[in-house]
Amino acid sequence: MAKSSIIGIDLGATNLKCALLDNDLKIKAKNYFNTKSFDNKLKLIQGITDSINNFILLHGISRNSVSGVGIGLPGPVDTFKGVVHFLPNIPGWKEVRLKEILERKTGLPVFIDNDAKLMALAEYRSGQAKKYKNALCLTLGTGVGGGLIINGSLYRGGDNAAGEIGHLPLNEKGPLCPCGGSACLEAYIGNASILKEARKLFGPRITLEKVSALAKANNSKAIDLWIKVGERLGIALSGVINLLNLDVIVIGGGVSDAGKVLFESVRKTINLRAMSVQAKRVKIFKARLGNDAGIIGAGFLVKERQIR
Amino acid sequence: MAKSSIIGIDLGATNLKCALLDNDLKIKAKNYFNTKSFDNKLKLIQGITDSINNFILLHGISRNSVSGVGIGLPGPVDTFKGVVHFLPNIPGWKEVRLKEILERKTGLPVFIDNDAKLMALAEYRSGQAKKYKNALCLTLGTGVGGGLIINGSLYRGGDNAAGEIGHLPLNEKGPLCPCGGSACLEAYIGNASILKEARKLFGPRITLEKVSALAKANNSKAIDLWIKVGERLGIALSGVINLLNLDVIVIGGGVSDAGKVLFESVRKTINLRAMSVQAKRVKIFKARLGNDAGIIGAGFLVKERQIR
Numbered sequence: 014m015a016k017s018s019i020i021g022i023d024l025g026a027t028n029l030k031c032a033l034l035d036n037d038l039k040i041k042a043k044n045y046f047n048t049k050s051f052d053n054k055l056k057l058i059q060g061i062t063d064s065i066n067n068f069i070l071l072h073g074i075s076r077n078s079v080s081g082v083g084i085g086l087p088g089p090v091d092t093f094k095g096v097v098h099f100l101p102n103i104p105g106w107k108e109v110r111l112k113e114i115l116e117r118k119t120g121l122p123v124f125i126d127n128d129a130k131l132m133a134l135a136e137y138r139s140g141q142a143k144k145y146k147n148a149l150c151l152t153l154g155t156g157v158g159g160g161l162i163i164n165g166s167l168y169r170g171g172d173n174a175a176g177e178i179g180h181l182p183l184n185e186k187g188p189l190c191p192c193g194g195s196a197c198l199e200a201y202i203g204n205a206s207i208l209k210e211a212r213k214l215f216g217p218r219i220t221l222e223k224v225s226a227l228a229k230a231n232n233s234k235a236i237d238l239w240i241k242v243g244e245r246l247g248i249a250l251s252g253v254i255n256l257l258n259l260d261v262i263v264i265g266g267g268v269s270d271a272g273k274v275l276f277e278s279v280r281k282t283i284n285l286r287a288m289s290v291q292a293k294r295v296k297i298f299k300a301r302l303g304n305d306a307g308i309i310g311a312g313f314l315v316k317e318r319q320i321r
Numbered sequence: 322m323a324k325s326s327i328i329g330i331d332l333g334a335t336n337l338k339c340a341l342l343d344n345d346l347k348i349k350a351k352n353y354f355n356t357k358s359f360d361n362k363l364k365l366i367q368g369i370t371d372s373i374n375n376f377i378l379l380h381g382i383s384r385n386s387v388s389g390v391g392i393g394l395p396g397p398v399d400t401f402k403g404v405v406h407f408l409p410n411i412p413g414w415k416e417v418r419l420k421e422i423l424e425r426k427t428g429l430p431v432f433i434d435n436d437a438k439l440m441a442l443a444e445y446r447s448g449q450a451k452k453y454k455n456a457l458c459l460t461l462g463t464g465v466g467g468g469l470i471i472n473g474s475l476y477r478g479g480d481n482a483a484g485e486i487g488h489l490p491l492n493e494k495g496p497l498c499p500c501g502g503s504a505c506l507e508a509y510i511g512n513a514s515i516l517k518e519a520r521k522l523f524g525p526r527i528t529l530e531k532v533s534a535l536a537k538a539n540n541s542k543a544i545d546l547w548i549k550v551g552e553r554l555g556i557a558l559s560g561v562i563n564l565l566n567l568d569v570i571v572i573g574g575g576v577s578d579a580g581k582v583l584f585e586s587v588r589k590t591i592n593l594r595a596m597s598v599q600a601k602r603v604k605i606f607k608a609r610l611g612n613d614a615g616i617i618g619a620g621f622l623v624k625e626r627q628i629r
Binding site for chain 1: 397454455467469471472476477478479480481482483484485486488489490491492493500501502503552553556557559560561563564565566567568593594595596597598599602
């Protein structure tokens with residue numbers, strides 16, 4: 014019997030998103046949960062299990078017709094062994110054999126991976142990086158994460174830890190970073206750092222959404238703030254494209270909603286700082302799949318693994 | 322008839338090295354020429370042609386038994402079209418169809434590529450990066466160049482321009498770089514910059530070889546100078562391994578002869594600045610093939626292309 018459904022799950026520190034997808038990865042049904050509403054690791058795993066089982070029950074699907082469950086997680090994952098090493102922003106997860114646990118609980122094939130990698134896979138297979146052989150897809154949010162497509166496939170590196178664009182040093186010396194390093198890009202343009210700058214300019218009640226709105230309304234302080242973020246990102250990306258001669262860089266995550274002023278600053282900085290051949294080659298796009306990128310990437314993970 | 326010989330050529334701004342190699346890339350004969358002894362581009366191309374023809378004549382080889390000529394060049398090259406875009410340190414080369422010209426002059430298949438890429442290929446196939454899937458091989462000299470091995474093959478990027486580790490920004494602001502950017506790694510640790518520092522410490526007649534000798538004789542100023550070079554290189558490499566989760570970094574070129582003090586400083590900086598998983602994975606080695614890396618890489622280029 015042909016497999017006709019895939020379940021895609023995107024676990025974030027804020028939301029647990031679960032979706033029922035058809036074989037073309039169109040979303041048939043979607044459930045959001047507040048991640049913090051699950052008291053601990055065991056309850057969160059049970060929540061994921063229940064969500065999977067509910068899709069099957071409520072939609073009258075036979076378990077045999079589900080080709081698999083794909084899950085993106087916000088932290089380092091051994092995708093081949095199916096182990097979550099740890100989740101920096103969700104307490105209690107350490108070396109969790111999630112694939113094995115969920116396969117036992119659901120009777121379905123389960124595949125897990127890092128969420129930024131799955132977003133990159135989704136943008137490559139069906140978003141803004143489609144048809145480009147060499148791409149960096151990055152998300153600007155609390156963390157600055159990324160996934161690399163190299164020679165047309167997701168590049169993992171020796172420990173499935175590649176893609177950490179947020180931890181490129183931007184200066185020889187600079188602010189400490191939670192990763193243990195210092196002067197990392199994330200320490201300058203992660204949400205917390207941008208918000209700190211914004212509070213100096215606009216007072217304690219400002220939010221990044223408001224800074225974006227102010228910039229769109231031509232507030233010069235807000236515009237300058239996003240230009241500075243774009244310059245810093247552009248300097249780091251100049252190094253990446255000099256090294257990798259990429260075809261495309263796709264930028265997503267909440268901060269990317271700052272829009273035109275941010276993207277223009279990134280592009281201008283790359284033209285100024287990167288080597289001319291590399292700068293000419295690379296396209297800079299806003300991510301297309303938005304909030305669904307993680308779910309769809311999880312669906313692609315299932316499709317790619319099941320083929321092997 | 323089985324092909325039994327390959328000709329490998331490494332054109333540098335200082336030396337033109339030509340070698341006759343057997344099918345296992347063992348060097349059978351080698352000629353060095355002073356690149357500057359050729360007055361212009363046409364004479365240099367004729368010099369390369371003569372050198373190829375002389376090997377065949379002097380060693381009594383039939384032209385049919387030569388599987389090809391491989392050539393490494395110090396600048397951007399379209400390896401597939403066989404065109405040299407330009408050579409920053411050898412005047413008069415602009416969009417030269419070198420493959421076509423030499424094939425006509427010699428009657429042999431000719432393959433050309435950027436020299437840093439061929440050094441990386443050589444270290445990957447028969448040097449310190451052997452058996453590692455993901456590697457960066459870099460050369461520290463007048464320029465800071467590099468070649469990447471990704472998933473077990475030479476990574477080129479969209480324009481065959483990947484690998485430019487020398488042009489990773491080390492700071493947001495810093496000295497201008499000949500590439501057009503600023504604060505590039507090469508602007509801090511290229512030969513000229515190190516020599517400038519050394520002259521401040523040891524007077525105008527110092528050479529980098531002497532600084533290395535002084536460091537080995539425990540001169541603390543010389544040691545500090547190499548430690549600083551190692552720190553700067555280590556910071557840039559921390560970003561690269563965070564991004565690429567590499568298995569190995571191989572360092573060659575004249576500056577790498579500074580030896581232990583330099584390599585220890587690089588390693589220490591990586592342990593301090595890079596993410597722990599990535600830092601634990603990566604090995605840092607000195608290049609093994611030394612002066613012959615370019616010639617041998619040119620030989621591997623012929624072998625890889627002829628198989629297709």
